[in-house]
Amino acid sequence: MSGFFVWLAGLPPLAQVPVVIAVFGVVVGLIVFFIEVAPRAGRGYSIMRLAVAVLVPVAVIGVLGVQAAAAWVLILGAVLGGGMFLLDLRARKGNGSLLQLAAFLSPALLLLVIGLVYPALRTIVNAFLSNDGTQFVGLQNFAWVFSGGSTGFIAFVNTIVWVVIAPVVTTVLGLAYAVFVDRSRAEKVLKVFIFMPVAISLVGASIIFKFFFAYQQGKQIGLLNQIVEWFGGQPVSFLQHYPLNMLLLIVVLIWTQTGFAMVLLSAAIKGIPVDQVEAAQLDGANAWQQFRNVTVPGIRPTIIVVWITISITSLKVYDIIATTTAGQNHTTVLGYEMVKQIEILPPQSGHSAALALLIFVLVTPFIIYNARNLRKQREQ
Amino acid sequence: MATIASPSATTARRHRSEGGTLRRTRIRLSSPWATLAAIVLAVLWTIPSFGLLVSSFRPPDAITTSGWWTAFANPQFTLANYVNTLKFTDTLTVWQSFVNSLTITIPATLFPITLALMAAYAFAWIDFRGKDLLFICVFAMQVVPLQMALVPLLRLYSNGLNLFGVQVFPGLNLNSLSSSFAEVWISHTIFALPLAVFILHNSVSAIPRDVIEAAKVDGAGHGHTFLRLVLPLAMPAIASFAIFQFLWVWNDLLVATIFAPGSNAPITKLLTDLSGTYGQQWYLLSAGTFLAIIVPLVVFFALQRFFVRGLLAGATKG
Numbered sequence: 001m002s003g004f005f006v007w008l009a010g011l012p013p014l015a016q017v018p019v020v021i022a023v024f025g026v027v028v029g030l031i032v033f034f035i036e037v038a039p040r041a042g043r044g045y046s047i048m049r050l051a052v053a054v055l056v057p058v059a060v061i062g063v064l065g066v067q068a069a070a071a072w073v074l075i076l077g078a079v080l081g082g083g084m085f086l087l088d089l090r091a092r093k094g095n096g097s098l099l100q101l102a103a104f105l106s107p108a109l110l111l112l113v114i115g116l117v118y119p120a121l122r123t124i125v126n127a128f129l130s131n132d133g134t135q136f137v138g139l140q141n142f143a144w145v146f147s148g149g150s151t152g153f154i155a156f157v158n159t160i161v162w163v164v165i166a167p168v169v170t171t172v173l174g175l176a177y178a179v180f181v182d183r184s185r186a187e188k189v190l191k192v193f194i195f196m197p198v199a200i201s202l203v204g205a206s207i208i209f210k211f212f213f214a215y216q217q218g219k220q221i222g223l224l225n226q227i228v229e230w231f232g233g234q235p236v237s238f239l240q241h242y243p244l245n246m247l248l249l250i251v252v253l254i255w256t257q258t259g260f261a262m263v264l265l266s267a268a269i270k271g272i273p274v275d276q277v278e279a280a281q282l283d284g285a286n287a288w289q290q291f292r293n294v295t296v297p298g299i300r301p302t303i304i305v306v307w308i309t310i311s312i313t314s315l316k317v318y319d320i321i322a323t324t325t326a327g328q329n330h331t332t333v334l335g336y337e338m339v340k341q342i343e344i345l346p347p348q349s350g351h352s353a354a355l356a357l358l359i360f361v362l363v364t365p366f367i368i369y370n371a372r373n374l375r376k377q378r379e380q
Numbered sequence: 381m382a383t384i385a386s387p388s389a390t391t392a393r394r395h396r397s398e399g400g401t402l403r404r405t406r407i408r409l410s411s412p413w414a415t416l417a418a419i420v421l422a423v424l425w426t427i428p429s430f431g432l433l434v435s436s437f438r439p440p441d442a443i444t445t446s447g448w449w450t451a452f453a454n455p456q457f458t459l460a461n462y463v464n465t466l467k468f469t470d471t472l473t474v475w476q477s478f479v480n481s482l483t484i485t486i487p488a489t490l491f492p493i494t495l496a497l498m499a500a501y502a503f504a505w506i507d508f509r510g511k512d513l514l515f516i517c518v519f520a521m522q523v524v525p526l527q528m529a530l531v532p533l534l535r536l537y538s539n540g541l542n543l544f545g546v547q548v549f550p551g552l553n554l555n556s557l558s559s560s561f562a563e564v565w566i567s568h569t570i571f572a573l574p575l576a577v578f579i580l581h582n583s584v585s586a587i588p589r590d591v592i593e594a595a596k597v598d599g600a601g602h603g604h605t606f607l608r609l610v611l612p613l614a615m616p617a618i619a620s621f622a623i624f625q626f627l628w629v630w631n632d633l634l635v636a637t638i639f640a641p642g643s644n645a646p647i648t649k650l651l652t653d654l655s656g657t658y659g660q661q662w663y664l665l666s667a668g669t670f671l672a673i674i675v676p677l678v679v680f681f682a683l684q685r686f687f688v689r690g691l692l693a694g695a696t697k698g
Contacts, residue, residue, distance in 0.1 A: 001552070002550075002551075002552050002553045002554070005552060005554060005557075005560055005562040006553070006554065006557060006560070008560065008561075008562070009554070009557045009559045009560035009561075009562075010559075013476075013479050013480055013482075013483040013559075013561070013644070014479055014482065014483055016483060016561060017482070017483055017486050017487060020487055020561075020565070021486070021487055021490060024487070024490070024491060024494070028494055028498075031498075032498075032603045032606060032607060033603060034603075035601070035602050035603040035606070036601040036602065036603025036604055037601070037603075038601075039601060064549050065549065065550045097506075100506070100602055101502055101506050101508055104498045104499065104501060104502035104506065104602070105498075105499050105502045105503075105514075107495045107498065107499075108495045108496060108498065108499035108518075108573055108577060109499070109514075109518075111495065111566075111569065111570045111573060112518065112521060112570065112573055112574070114536070114570075115529065115533055115566070115567065115570030115571075116521055116524055116529050116570055116571070116573075116574070117521070118532065118536070119528065119529035119530075119531075119532035119533045119536070120524050120528040120529055120532075122532035123528045123529070123531065123532055124528075126531070126532070173421075176417075176421075177418060177421055179414070180411075180414040180415065180417050180418035180421075181414075181415070181418045184411075184414070184415045184418065186415070190418050190419070190422050193422035193423075193425050193426050194421070194422060194425050196429075196677070196680065197425070197429070199627060199676040199677060199679070199680035199687070200429075200631070200673050200676060200677070201630070201631030201632075201633070201648055201672060201673070201676065202631065202633070203631070203633050203648040203651050203652055203669075203672065204631075204651075204669045204672050204673045206655070207432070207651065207655055207665050207666075207668075207669045208428045208429050208431075208432045208669065209428055210655065210659075210665075211428075211431060211432050211435065211662065211665070211666065212427075212428040212431060212432075214662075216444075216660075219445060219446060219447070220447060221443065221444060221445075221446070221447050221448070221662070222447075223427065223428075223431055223447065223448075223449065226447050226449070255425070255428070258425075263688060287411065315525075316525055316526075316527065318633065318634045319633040319634065319648075319652075322633060322637070322652050323633075323651070323652045323655050324655070326656055335527060335634075338527050339527075339530075339634070339637065339638070342531055349531060352531060353531065355527075356525070356527040356528050356530075356531075357528070359525050359527050359528075360523075360524065360525055360527075360528050363523070363525055364523060367522075367523050
């Protein structure tokens, strides 16, 4: 496989696309063909099943590349494949059913185990190892994160600020906008303006705002500083002063996420039963009372989903920091610092892993709460 | 309102829409302020990107010596920034990074959808012991932030895997080859799988049982059912997820920073580097940004309906 990828890398980039897709297509085609013919009866098909069960694991291991000293891995693969075949012979649902199942599931499951389960477990282990990964150091990496003054601690504190501010402001703005444009004649057009930033990368959004916040000697080219000047103030180098710089970077996230919040909340508002709105109107409720007593209770589950989703996004912010300040001037966050710690020399893999684990720990309660919220919604 | 007498569904609907019109006029009369507030917000929302867009068409000197809002008093617009930016060389040219973005994104969209659809089919239409538990495990993997997987996965690619002192997997040996996209393709594929399996399972399992049973009665095997029946019927969900995944990968910076930092870097990665190195070269950054944004915007306007659906489905990814 390595050889194939090396050869592929020699082609011009766009030429690599059809080649790799064709190879992938052939492999998937073979798998689906095998799935189709696997359960057929007859000696020929039995032999084919045996051959596939034994040879495919061997071939996969061989293709990944295995050293002579580890030839036992190949034998292990063959034995496992043979075992699969025997199990399949005795499968309740007939010959081939088990092999079919394996063919459908194993590509995705193998990739997940190799690329997500193993690395995540590895990161948990690394969080308790020294920065070069050689010795067990207990909680030292976490002590580093929580010792005042380390970049890890700055990142932690800033991340908390992000999670507190960004989701609330975004949800409120998104809700306000959804209510404002609801049933207005220009609803569709007005929505596009807010929604468009959702499609843009955070990198693009960051540069757009970096220009908006720009500061220089003499004539200002950044609109924000020009506005400051118009009101008689002194231009500020916005991205150098903490905590102002962090707050302005949070604005970038709010700018990109409000459209997302608005679309979800707007859909929920349209789902509120008409009679509830009419009843409120008959009772003489004014617009604010209607909003508080009918709209908000009616869309509460959606508000929670939006708020949680943006909280999770805020916890993982990387792009905005990388593009604007590179973590300078006290602006670093967990998602950024985690990458930074392995990019510096020598790489601080223990610190990085501890920060990654911290993100995981912070994200988990949100996801559990969200899952519960969704289940409750479905039960209703 | 004379039709209300007949209680059919259509008249009920018409009744409701008439009620809606009535209410709409009432509300619209009472809320010109709301519309005004919305317009103000919409303008505020657009000004930052509009400013950079205008700047991208101004001569480099003009951008750095006068505000873009003065450009209309003394119009001087040019396409030169775009031409020069495409040719601009850092570690690679901006044009090359644009091509890299396409090279990364197309396979990284196609692969996870294909593999996830196969898994989703098995979870939906093949009964086996431990199915629910396995599905929950895959579903739960959405919880794992990318950040948890990045570093060990990178080491796995470059150093391989040792088990009990024996090198079981020697790695991909692509360290010295910064023109290879294998690592970034595989990584994006893996990171997309949990969500893709979940979303496609929702749609595949919603196919009526009769349809699948009928195919089985006609003698179709699982392979045939998968290709001829499930694939076309799941197309709307596939399209929504494909758009979501395409934009996610196109806009991604984190995965690219780790797995494609060299001459295989996509435009997001190159822009971030340029922003650090040439932070004051606004002709370059403005044109570069809009070159990077143009693809998502085209997708956004061309496929808005699918886009919203895909976006809502994939909201928690990452």
